[in-house]
Amino acid sequence: MDAEVEWVYQPVEVHFGDGRWALGRISGWWQDAGGSRWCRLRVARSGHPARWEPFDPARVVLLPAGGL
DSSP: OGGGOEEEEEEEEEEOTTSOEEEEEEEEEEEOTTSOEEEEEEETTSSOOOEEEEOOTTTEEEOOSSOO
């Protein structure tokens, strides 16, 4: 899998089902054999390490990584 990972630094906004949201970052992208896109997501100040999860654009909003 490591050879297939695209390592990045992508700021994101993560939306939770209860209406809360938090800032976070994606540090890697990976696509499985079925074509599903996965991201290595870490939610800021959550106390949880980064983990691989399926990318859901309705829940994880990509933010600009550079200037506007």
